[in-house]
Amino acid sequence: MSHCKGCGKRPEEIKEYRIAASESGETPEEFVRTEEGTYNPRTERFYCTACYIAAGMPLGIADRETPPGCVLVIKDGETNEP
Numbered sequence: 001m002s003h004c005k006g007c008g009k010r011p012e013e014i015k016e017y018r019i020a021a022s023e024s025g026e027t028p029e030e031f032v033r034t035e036e037g038t039y040n041p042r043t044e045r046f047y048c049t050a051c052y053i054a055a056g057m058p059l060g061i062a063d064r065e066t067p068p069g070c071v072l073v074i075k076d077g078e079t080n081e082p
């Protein structure tokens with residue numbers, strides 16, 4: 001079950017998610033999983049709006065434990081030789 005990384009509340013306990021979820025016919029849990037930009041599917045944590053602001057509006061998902069996945073690996077030396 002997902003919960004906020006900051007305050008530990010579950011989506012059902014956060015009013016804005018209950019309202020938004022009811023408007024789109026989802027449960028608060030489903031809404032956070034599909035719509036909340038800070039939701040981390042691996043750890044099931046997210047930042048609610050209050051905690052997101054308190055945390056300084058971090059980029060990316062909450063509770064990120066590894067570097068961003070799209071690390072560009074550049075192989076050199078094979079085709080750059082004169």
Ligand SMILES: [Zn+2]
Nearest residue numbers: 004007048051
């Ligand atoms: Zn929170």
